[in-house]
Amino acid sequence: xAGVIQSPRHLIKEKRETATLKCYPIPRHDxxxxxxxxxxxxPQFLISFYEKMQSDKGSIPDRFSAQQFSDYHSELNMSSxxxxxxxxxxxxxxxxxxxxxxxxxxxxxxxx
Amino acid sequence: KQEVTQIPAALSVPEGxxxxxxxxxxxxxxxxLQWFRQxxxxxxxxxxxxxxxxxxxxxxxLNASLDKSSGRSTLYIAASQPGDSATYLCAVRGNNxxxxxxxxxxxxxxxxx
Numbered sequence: 001x002a003g004v005i006q007s008p009r010h011l012i013k014e015k016r017e018t019a020t021l022k023c024y025p026i027p028r029h030d031x032x033x034x035x036x037x038x039x040x041x042x043p044q045f046l047i048s049f050y051e052k053m054q055s056d057k058g059s060i061p062d063r064f065s066a067q068q069f070s071d072y073h074s075e076l077n078m079s080s081x082x083x084x085x086x087x088x089x090x091x092x093x094x095x096x097x098x099x100x101x102x103x104x105x106x107x108x109x110x111x112x
Numbered sequence: 113k114q115e116v117t118q119i120p121a122a123l124s125v126p127e128g129x130x131x132x133x134x135x136x137x138x139x140x141x142x143x144x145l146q147w148f149r150q151x152x153x154x155x156x157x158x159x160x161x162x163x164x165x166x167x168x169x170x171x172x173x174l175n176a177s178l179d180k181s182s183g184r185s186t187l188y189i190a191a192s193q194p195g196d197s198a199t200y201l202c203a204v205r206g207n208n209x210x211x212x213x214x215x216x217x218x219x220x221x222x223x224x225x
Contacts, residue, residue: 031211033213035213042215042218043156043201043213043215044215045212045213045214048212050211055211056211056212058212088153090155097211098144100146100158101146102158103155103156103157104155105154105155106154106155
């Protein structure tokens with residue numbers, strides 16, 4: 001069965017650079033979620049989209065922005081990167097709000 | 113604000129044992145609860161989803177129960193195997209929390225051959 005696809009899987013950036021993470025949800029899933037998992041920490045919710053509109057907002061820094069496109073894929077844009085942004089970034093999708101969330105393999109971002 | 117706690121933080125058992133992982137949450141007004149498995153440095157694999165109206169869900173050797181009124185869920189793993197070694201996370205979606213999941217800190221399980 002098709003799963004959530006995230007790209008790239010690994011990304012190394014320097015401080016103050018920008019990064020763009022991409023997420024392709026499971027076909028026919030219209031809801032996308034972004035989570036950040038720091039080293040040794042549990043995942044923290046960043047932001048979600050339903051039918052291409054922002055649905056909920058969590059602890060997403062103002063330096064980050066995200067959107068969902070017409071084909072339902074989503075991109076997380078991160079600017080002015082800081083060392084503390086180094087983490088695993090997960091995307092999840094579900095067939096509507098409130099349904100089971102299926103997680104992608106994550107993008108490991110390292111900021112040096 | 114919803115807080116999710118998992119006990120124990122780490123567990124080591126010999127192969128073949130039955131074991132129970134605990135998850136507690138502070139706000140009982142939940143929509144559903146999910147149990148995940150995470151291997152080191154890897155993604156999250158959904159194991160079981162329990163809706164707030166359900167008491168338990170079963171999948172193979174896994175059984176998850178939910179007691180919403182007391183703010184507790186347990187994940188029961190029968191006949192544990194070395195391949196079960198991973199971190200197990202529970203996550204709660206609250207009624208008033210939109211679509212976000214609030215995760216517990218996880219239980220790191222090691223099953224020894």
